[in-house]
Amino acid sequence: MEPQLSHRVAGSVATVVVSHPAKRNAMTAAMWRALPPLLDGLARDPAVRTLVLTGEGATFCAGADISTLQGSPQEAQGLSVAAEEALAAFPKPTLAAVRGHCVGGGAQLAAACDLRLAEEGALFGVTPAKLGIVYPASSTRRLVSLVGPATAKYLLFSGELIGTERALRTGLVDEVLPEGELDKRVAELTRILVSRSQLTQAAAKEFANGRTDRDAHWVEQAAGSSDTSEGVAAFLERRQPRFGWNVPTTR
Template identity: 85%
Template sequence: MEPQLLHTVTGQVATVVIRHPAKRNAMTAAMWGSLPPLLETLAADPGVRVLVLTGEGGTFCAGADISTLRGSPLEAQRLAVAAEEALAAFPGPTLAAVRGHCVGGGAQLAAACDLRFAEEGARFGVTPAKLGIVYPSSATRRLVSLVGPATAKYLLFSGELIGTERALRTGLVDEVLPAGELNGRVAEFTGILASRSSLTQAAAKEFANGRTDRDAHWEERARESGDTSEGVAAFLERRTPRFS
């Protein structure tokens, strides 16, 4: 099968699937390069509220396809960083649904998502020290913001893999599901996300990512949208809100 990124849109949820079964869904240069324009297309779709990133079969992503690093490792890293930043900048909530190995570039992509749900038995690792690669500063800062400096150093210095128990304890993942229950929980939770105020989510995502100078902008957006009035009215009337 040709290594590629697949995507579907069901209701208000877009799902991007990493497919490279011959190499445990490792990302080729072409796959890294195709992610930003795909995300741009999905972000422009007004019907898409939530994005799920996952891997085909029993593996999320085993990292970068090492064979693509032999020729121009710096170019491969540039493509990976561009893909990571495009994923982090997606306007709606993003969720990585992880099975099996989530290693190297796979962990880089998962960390760029807003949330990470994993199936029991998944394994996580940040492995540039095994290849003599300098991990990008953007990815390092993002990892530190998730797990703290001590765990980030453990992962980066050693390249060792950790299981779901430690990943959950350190904040690398948000929920761990028993085998067979990941898809159902992801469907349930993305439905919850799609039902909430996109205004609240967009502002919270911007603030959480470090932008702190746009309170006035979001206050104006809130007044224009009417979401606050609708949310309060729906609560008092005991009905589901119809956010704009």
């Protein structure tokens, strides 16, 4: 099978699958290039309310396919950072569903998602020290924001892999599921996410990611939306709300 990123949309959930089974779903240069435009198209699709990133089979992503990146390490790093930033900027909730190895570029992608769920037995590692690579500043800051400086330094200095117990304890993952239960929990959580207000989610994502210059924008969006009145009415009437605000298709 050729290395590729595949995707499907069902029930307002877009699922992007990293597929390169011959190399434990390592990302080729072409795959890094393909991710930003794929995400942009999904972000503009009003049918999509949340996104799941996962790997084909029993592995999330073992990093970058080094054999395709030998020509220019700087160019390769630029591609991975562009893909990571595109994922972090996706305007709707994103969730990484992790099995097996989540290492190097795979950990970079998982960290760029809003939430991370892992199956027991998954392994996580940030491995630039094994290759003599300077990890990007933006990626380092994102890792520190998730796990704190001490754990980030351990991961970056050593390149060692950690299991799900430590990943959960340090905040690298949000939930750990028994073997065979990950898909069920991902489906359950995404059903919850798509039922909530996109207005709340989009504003909260920007604020949590450090955007402090858009308060007025979100006040304006809230004032022009019926989401608050619908949420209150649904609560009083003991029914599920039908929120109408959508992320703009042009941004």
